[in-house]
Amino acid sequence: MINIERLIKSFIELVSIDNPSYGERAMCDFIADRLRCLGITPFEDDTASKIGGAAGNLYAYVEGDLDLPPILLSAHMDTVELSCGKQAVVHDDGRITSDGKTTLGADDLSGVAAILEALTVIKSPGFNIKHRPVEVLFDPAEETYCEGIKHFDFSMIKSKEAYVFDLSESVGYAANEAPSIISFKAEFTGRAAHAGFAPEEGIHAIKAAAAAINQINCGHVGNTTVNIGTITGGSADNIVPERCTVTGEVRSFNSDDAKMRLCEIEAIFRSVAADFSCKLDFTSKTLCDAYYVDPEHPVAQRFYKACDDIGVKATICRTYGGSDNNHFVHHGINGLVVATGMRGCHSSREYINSDDLALTSELILSLILSEV
Numbered sequence: 001m002i003n004i005e006r007l008i009k010s011f012i013e014l015v016s017i018d019n020p021s022y023g024e025r026a027m028c029d030f031i032a033d034r035l036r037c038l039g040i041t042p043f044e045d046d047t048a049s050k051i052g053g054a055a056g057n058l059y060a061y062v063e064g065d066l067d068l069p070p071i072l073l074s075a076h077m078d079t080v081e082l083s084c085g086k087q088a089v090v091h092d093d094g095r096i097t098s099d100g101k102t103t104l105g106a107d108d109l110s111g112v113a114a115i116l117e118a119l120t121v122i123k124s125p126g127f128n129i130k131h132r133p134v135e136v137l138f139d140p141a142e143e144t145y146c147e148g149i150k151h152f153d154f155s156m157i158k159s160k161e162a163y164v165f166d167l168s169e170s171v172g173y174a175a176n177e178a179p180s181i182i183s184f185k186a187e188f189t190g191r192a193a194h195a196g197f198a199p200e201e202g203i204h205a206i207k208a209a210a211a212a213i214n215q216i217n218c219g220h221v222g223n224t225t226v227n228i229g230t231i232t233g234g235s236a237d238n239i240v241p242e243r244c245t246v247t248g249e250v251r252s253f254n255s256d257d258a259k260m261r262l263c264e265i266e267a268i269f270r271s272v273a274a275d276f277s278c279k280l281d282f283t284s285k286t287l288c289d290a291y292y293v294d295p296e297h298p299v300a301q302r303f304y305k306a307c308d309d310i311g312v313k314a315t316i317c318r319t320y321g322g323s324d325n326n327h328f329v330h331h332g333i334n335g336l337v338v339a340t341g342m343r344g345c346h347s348s349r350e351y352i353n354s355d356d357l358a359l360t361s362e363l364i365l366s367l368i369l370s371e372v
């Protein structure tokens with residue numbers, strides 16, 4: 001039922017639209033137009049003004065003729081840099097890449113294109129298979145830790161189950177679990193002094209930071225991961241550095257473990273700063289909250305069935321990244337992050353096979369037509 005040529009054409013068109021985070025105006029207009037052409041009325045919220053962006057969350061309710069609760073289908077509108085001047089190149093073997101100068105934007109335009117194609121099928125004249133109602137949600141600024149979706153009014157959503165098409169894996173994979181991600185920043189302030197004339201008058205902020213970092217275990221620590229990501233400080237070779245800033249992150253599938261590890265890290269920074277007589281400012285920010293959706297839940301059962309319908313093996317997995325699904329689950333919507341077959345995301349090597357794009361759209365159609 002999916003029209004592969006139409007789908008690829010639509011994907012190429014989506015890719016050609018510039019869509020940096022906070023600059024999704026043209027993308028949002030394009031998707032809204034496509035929905036209107038299908039007789040679906042989109043609603044854009046006022047998130048753009050709240051995040052200083054160009055587009056809000058684009059939502060639509062698609063009526064169904066089966067007496068079943070709706071399901072929510074979602075994909076984000078923005079693409080990581082380089083997101084402007086993108087051009088999709090379809091190769092003889094079916095692989096679609098960028099021209100090598102930018103990202104392709106399959107993350108997450110493969111999700112957008114696959115959802116639009118499935119909607120096009122059910123709205124085609126002559127399509128006479130009964131289907132359930134569907135809600136669709138396309139959000140801006142997902143790549144900047146889901147800044148757009150955070151401002152969406154979830155009371156609008158009627159669905160209790162969601163499928164977020166934003167996983168870089170083979171079609172058939174879906175993630176039911178994602179970690180909490182907490183970023184932190186430790187700012188050491190010592191005392192500047194001339195490094196040649198009076199070094200003993202200085203308090204060396206970089207040495208203090210280095211001593212603290214040395215005590216922090218990085219990599220896998222229990223069921224969490226810890227990383228020191230950046231260190232900046234000092235002002236000149238002949239000055240004892242007054243300032244040094246260290247940033248990093250903690251991830252864990254258990255939210256309490258992530259917080260506990262963060263406390264340990266803060267304690268190390270504080271104690272070492274005190275040893276060096278440095279002042280310390282320590283701040284942290286929770287970027288995502290961990291979630292777990294039971295693989296026995298109907299949202300997963302329907303996914304298994306839909307995969308079976310299209311002849312692919314279903315695999316439920318964990319993802320180490322955050323997505324809009326973290327927010328859905330915390331608003332009481334049980335969601336899965338579903339793979340579209342996109343690969344090499346967040347780089348100019350990103351690609352997707354046209355067969356996988358078609359399979360993803362078939363999977364979506366199967367979910368919409370599902371009678372469970």
Ligand SMILES: [Zn+2]
Pocket residue numbers: 076107108142166
């Ligand atoms: Zn994505």
